[in-house]
Amino acid sequence: MxxxxxxxxxxxxxxxxxxxxxxxxxxxxxxxxxxxxxxxxxxxxxxxxxxxxxxxxxxxxxxxxxxxxxxxxxxxxxxxxxxxxxxxxxxxxIAPLIEVGAGVNPEMTGRENIFLNGAILGIPKKIIQQKLDEIIEFSELEQFIDTPVKRYSSGMTVKLGFSIATSLDxxxxxxxxxxxxxxxxxxxxxxxxxxxxxxxxxxxxxxxxxxxxxxxxxxxxxxxxxxxxxxxxxxxxxxxxxxxxxxxxxxxANVSTSTHKNVTQTDDMLYKKTIIYNNDNNDVDSVECLSPMRVIVHFDVLKPLKNICFLIGVHTPDFLYLTATNSIDEVKDYLPGEHQVEMAISSMTLLPGVYSIRVWIGTPEGKVSFYAENLKNFTVVSEDHLLTRQQEMGLFYLDAKWRFDAIDNAIALESA
Amino acid sequence: MIKTVKSLYTYRELIAALAWKNIIIRYKQSYLGIFWAVLKPIMLMLIFTLVRSFVGIESDDLPYPILTFAALLPWVFFQESASEGVGSVTSNAVLIKKIYFPREVFPITAMVTKLVELTISFVLLAAMMVYYKMMPSIYALWIPAIIFYTMIVALTISFFGAAINVYYRDMAQALPVFLSLLMYGSPVMYPLSLVHKKLLVEQAAGVWSNDLYRLYTLNPLAGIIDSFQRVLLKGLPPDFNALYPGLMLVLVLLPISYVFFKRAESWFADVI
Missing domain, CATH: 3.40.50.300 (P-loop containing nucleotide triphosphate hydrolases)
Structure with a gap:
């Protein structure tokens, strides 16, 4: 064929x-x-x-x-x-469902649009009539079906469009x-x-x-x-x-050229840079999954500061905050001058992907001296195929152990 | 040609649905609804009747208002079908980019929409005929054929114009101007018999008279409007001498215009 x-x-x-x-x-x-x-x-x-x-x-x-x-x-x-x-x-x-709802007319009611779009997609009127109830039910718009689409929410419009399109044969x-x-x-x-x-x-x-x-x-x-x-x-x-x-x-490539977002700067201090070191103490942009790493933040203190703690967090390129660690138990006093703070992670349990660092510096009471997101981008990589695949499964690796035990009656069945 | 008609038959439901949509959205939130459609011929009829009371135009022993209204019916239908048809492809850009069906559906839909409005005007014309106590004769059976011919003329312009309009929007601007000029070149305000009398009987333009008359009837609308008035109001068969020059022209131009449209069609989605 x-x-x-x-x-x-x-x-x-x-x-x-x-x-x-x-x-x-x-x-x-x-x-x-x-x-x-x-x-x-x-x-x-x-x-x-x-x-x-x-x-x-x-x-x-x-x-x-x-x-x-x-x-x-x-x-x-x-x-x-x-x-x-x-x-x-x-x-x-061929039935093109290219951008569902292209033919939906705002002036017409949901029901009228079902017939119009049916005709546009080439569905015979008879079939539309047969499937009308099914289409309306699928769209979950029973209550609004005789209201002009211009009064619909955008989500409702799309529901209507998809319901019509899927009745195509x-x-x-x-x-x-x-x-x-x-x-x-x-x-x-x-x-x-x-x-x-x-x-x-x-x-x-x-x-x-x-x-x-x-x-x-x-x-x-x-x-x-x-x-x-x-x-x-x-x-x-x-x-x-x-x-x-x-x-x-x-x-x-995109993220590293984009600017920092959500920056709060005060005259307390001046942020210099963030560096990531891998296990071999090299300044890197990518770290191996499940290996140790260190994050170091450099900054200039401009005036004497008391009770300073740090928060270093990780977020995805679309600003989903994944995790953050703070040093609230070890507050420090600072005198003007250049300083650095280091956060060591024993095992990078984020799954392969692109991530970014955010840093917050201030007092435990909440007075901010510095805050910024997207300060440093890094990639987590892995040679392990299974880990790479997990990227779409989620973001974190869990160190899980499996056990397989038979329960009593299963043993009974087996022996019988 | 047969294939074209066949494919149009396949798309009849789409054409009907799109025309129905046009009608609905145009008149939906208005109190008078579809009766707005007849406003244009009525206003023009009133103006012409007023003008005539100053200048005096012969009306073939018929009441002038109904004579001019009967002329305005096919004229307005033609004019609006053509101008809507020319803009129909560009105004449906969203659909053109998303889904394929033969693009001639759009000009045809524009015409079918106007056909519905024409029907409303017919009701009004019938009322006027009752008022003037006029009975349609057997020749009124010519009406569907005349309307069909008008549709062909409008389509000839629409196909060509719509295709051009996708590339150069000047078309949609220029056409209304051209059409409003053409109205004075068509027997809308005055009957064709007046032109006939001046040129053929009185030979008003000397040696050029016969050629001028032929040129005048080369405008298909001249034959259409005259025939329309004859079969409906005068109880006479259509005057084929007035019809055939225009018919010849249309029969030559329609295939050219259609082929041009189909050629241009493949690039509509890229250019529009």
Whole structure:
């Protein structure tokens, strides 16, 4: 059987800058007629020789950083854009769930929008009528279904959009970031619905998401795109791992250039720098998971200070405070001059990823002398594959021990 | 061509749904609702009637208000279908970027929307005919064909204009100006018989008279409006001499305009 989707050497170029004016167009035409060089605009390859096939029933995830060309690729599959070079062959009906709710009209009521969007997605009116109750029930909007959508909250609008979209019945489903919507309970529901469509109904699905865990769980093949090219393709776990490594580097590059946030500075002291030392006493940016490390903060005290304690904490690049340690039991008095404070950690139990240091200096009563977040970025790395994989499972490593015991009646069963 | 019509049949539900949406959102929060749609022909009829009381325009022995209203019906339908049609692709940019269906759905939808408004105007025209005690003759059966022809004319302009408008928004600005000029070149304010009499009978433009008349009837609206008045008010069959130059022009231009639209269509999502 022929593959349901074939993408042959697909290249898409966009011209940068504005559309040429009518005048420029005419001038260019004259120049071309007169065989004079024409002023060309810079072009940008959104897709560069992309080539793959998808078989019937496959669930393929497409991942990559923003601007890698994922959405452009989907637009070509959905026949919205046309290739500059190459060919896209789709054998079957295709249902684009690209940004659910694009067709939702604010002036119309929920019910009217169900019919309108159904028509836009190509669902026959009869089927919509049959499924109307089901759609309304799924959207959890029974009470508001005859209210204009402009009075809905944004979450409600999205719920409505997704409920309509999932009632679609096509051979190929294209899903672009739809699950990043609504409250947790609704996301769960959407996810279940999608798993149902994928596993039980055997549809061919293309899933674009930044939620890598979701992609890895749902897909049986993953394509990693980078700068308009296919960077890697194959087993979900391997490709997703590759993507994680890529993102960690990228996050670090971004974070280290970003400025400190939430800074409180007083004329008590002047913050100098934060240094991280690894086990071998080297000044580093990355530390091995489960190995010792030391954090040292340098600062200039500008006037005599009494009862000073320190708090050194760790947060993620999106400012989720993970942990903090303070020296409240060992308050110090300081005289003007340069000082440093060291916090030694016997084992770095954060799982591989990018983290940042925050520092608070002040009195136990709460008078702040200095506070800043995002002072120093570091990566936790590990050679251990199992630890790297745990990144999406959570943030901390727990030193757990397992025991496997049989209970009495199990022994009885075994011996019987 | 057959394939096109077939695919349009497939998308009939979408066209209906989009037209229904247009109607709903336009009149939803208004007290008078869809009767706003007939305001334009009514106002123009009143103005023309007022103007006529100063300048005197022949009205073929028919009450002038109903004659001009019967002219305004197809005219306003054509004018609004064409200008809405030209803007229809750009105003649906959101949909164009998100989902594919044949883009001619948009100009056609604009036209279908206006068709609903035309129906309302028809009710008013019927009321006027009752008032003036006029009975439609058997020739009134020509009406659907005339309206269909008007739709084709509007689409010819819409396809071409809508495609241009995606690249150069000047189109949507220029068209209303052009159309309001065209109104004076169409027998809206005055009957076609007046033009016929001046040019063909009195030969008012000398040797150019016959050519000028042909040029005048090259405007499809001349034939449309005249036929509309004839079959509905005068109880006469359409005047094919006035119809065919325009019809020829449209039959030549429609395929060109459609092919142009389909060619441009593939870049809509990138450019819009």
């Amino acid at each position: 022929k593959p349901i989707i074939e993408v042959n050497h697909l290249t898409k170029e966009y011209q940068l800058g504005h559309i040429t004016s009518l005048r420029d167009n005419l001038l260019n035409t004259f120049k071309r007629l007169g065989r004079k060089p024409v002023q060309q605009r810079e072009s940008f390859k959104a897709l560069d020789d992309v080539d793959f096939k998808i078989e019937q029933g496959e669930v393929v995830g497409i991942i990559g950083h923003s601007g890698a060309g994922k959405s452009t690729l989907l637009k070509h599959l959905a026949h919205i854009s046309n290739p500059t070079k190459g060919k896209v062959i789709v054998r079957g009906s 096509a051979d190929i489903l294209i899903i672009d970031e739809v699950l990043a919507v609504g409250d947790m309970a609704f996301q769960r529901k959407c996810f279940d619905k999608m798993e149902d469509m994928i596993n039980r109904q055997g549809k061919t699905v293309l899933l674009v998401s930044h939620n890598i865990r979701q992609v890895e769980r749902l897909c049986n093949r993953v394509i990693l795109m980078d700068h308009g090219k296919i960077f890697a393709e194959g087993d979900p776990t391997e490709v997703c791992n590759l993507f994680f490594n890529q993102s960690n580097e990228k996050i670090k």
